[in-house]
Amino acid sequence: MVKAHVSPHELxxxxYRLIDIVHRExxxxxxxxxxxxxxxxxxxxxxxxxxxLGEEEAVQAADRVMRMSETMARVSPGRVATVLDALTEAGSLWTVTEWVDGLPLGQLVDQEGPFDPTMAAAVALQLLDVLEAAHGEGITHGELSPGQVFLRVQGHLVVTGFGLAGATLVPRLAAPSYASPEQARDxxxxxxxDLWALGAILYTMLEGRPPYPDPDWPASTPRGAARPPLGSMLxxxxxxxxxxxxxxxxxxxxxxxxxVRQSLNRVLEQDPQAVVAASRLRRAGAAARRLGPRRSGRAMVAGTALAVVTVAVAALAVTQQPPHTEETAGGGAQTRPPVSTAPAAEDAGEPVDATPRPSDASSGTPSSPAPTATAAPSPPAxxxxxxxxxxxxxxxxxxFSVALPDGWKRLTTRKQGDAAYRxxxxxxxxxxxxxxxxxTRAGSDPVAVWxxxxEPALRRQAGFRRIGAIEATTYQGYEAADMEWFSDTDGRRGRTFGRGFLLGGHRSFSLRWxxxxxxxxxxxxxxxxxxxLGTFRPDPAV
Structure with a gap:
């Protein structure tokens, strides 16, 4: 680790020579x-x-940024800026990343004004892809803001700032107006x-201003920032x-x-002008792509605006394909299993027979490529x-209680004393x-429980095949994880969505549909x- 001078007039x-300010938050x-x-x-x-923060803690913060960069480069290649160096000096953390051939989203909004819903939806879809990759590895960004999201002229989004959250004991290092309420409460x-921050970024793109003003820094931290009602959206x-x-x-x-993905895709599907706009801006931005990192601000904006709309067309093409079939080819951000925002853990120790037993199932064997996993909607719906x-x-x-369709009843009840039941x-x-x-025998990590x-017990079922990754999430304030899989019953293909969540004290619930x-x-x-998912409630006494 190398000490750094903080004067922009020195190396x-x-x-590392500082040339021009790209963005300020x-x-x-x-x-x-x-x-x-x-x-x-x-x-x-x-x-x-x-x-x-002491010197040793500052060095550890820089180390964390480097480690997280390596992980994210593996799980989301090309979508997360590679950190080349991280160092500390005089109360500041300096990160040096690969040059990003584009503009930070915050600067683009400042210079170009609000985005139309189609452009905003296209950017949000790409950011959602990066978050899905991170959350699938149990990683929360925690510092998302328009200054951490870059739009490249080549047509895709790049995210910076992974590893900053958790590097220190404070709830957030920068951009307090993009801190979620739970983060503001430390x-x-x-x-x-991260989904809250995605919503705040969407608001900024659409309205041309943050949803909440930043409090003075560092005199006021997010913890002390009272959130007024969300401003009207015009x-x-x-x-x-x-x-x-x-x-x-x-x-x-x-x-x-x-x-969220479904809502964003609907916006793209309903814009017949997206392709026309992309073609027009592709020609306008050709020169900007040749100018390199020292291009003028005007040319950079033109090139990046091109990228945004090009992304919109790509996303639109995806939504025009047949929706989520078992034959959907794996690979690419669109085929990663989405993660819901609800927490899940699972049947710790698999104490009860794990086999889901539909009384019937229709045929339909999936092809070898992994299908798109569609995770569950969140409880508030x-x-x-x-x-x-x-x-x-x-x-x-x-x-527990849960809303069931009329005519449904208990088919089976299996118990292991007071330790477990299904x-x-x-x-x-x-x-x-x-x-x-x-x-009552759940571990402390819901992903690990699944x-x-x-999963080892499920693999004994005929035709078992997991769909995508096991996804860490939250559910009703509890840590949770989601898993989907295929299995065969009486030679017929069934598909199961499972969400498990931890109550604490090694207690857990899971739901399997x-x-x-x-x-x-x-x-x-x-x-x-x-x-x-919206109506299930454990008894508080459990």
């Missing part, structure tokens, strides 16, 4: 820089560290905090409800990534006070089932899963 760490400044030893451009960012954060149009859902105060009320027609709340004597619900002649499992305790795989995307099945 940082003896090798509260407690963060980024420069177009040059590595004089390698003779190449780079992006140099200075972030103020808390005054009480509480533990997870994927839902330009959000079809994205207004999505933004409002993402910036909800309670993390468990925010929509899942799947729900359904309230126990306003249920869909044809549903009634069932209160189980074991200590109740399976369904209806005669209905191939779908919901299984609720409770355990991976190490549950199984349908014939060919019927997975039917509206009635999506509504059923949404209703189960």
């Amino acid at each position: 940082i760490a003896g090798r 509260t407690n963060r400044v980024s420069w177009h820089g040059e590595d004089v030893q390698e003779g190449r451009p780079c992006l140099v960012t200075r972030i103020g560290l808390p005054a009480h 509480e533990r954060i997870g994927p839902a905090a 330009r959000a149009g079809p994205l207004a409800a999505t933004v409002q859902g993402l910036v909800r105060k309670d993390s468990w009320e925010r929509p899942t990534r799947t729900t 359904v309230s126990v006070d306003v249920l869909p027609a044809g549903y009634q709340v069932y209160r189980a004597p074991e200590g 109740v399976t619900f369904g209806s005669d002649g209905d191939p779908r089932t919901l299984a609720v499992t409770y355990s 991976r190490d305790d549950v 199984t349908t014939p795989s060919a019927n997975w995307e039917k509206a009635a099945n999506r509504q059923a899963l949404e209703t189960f």
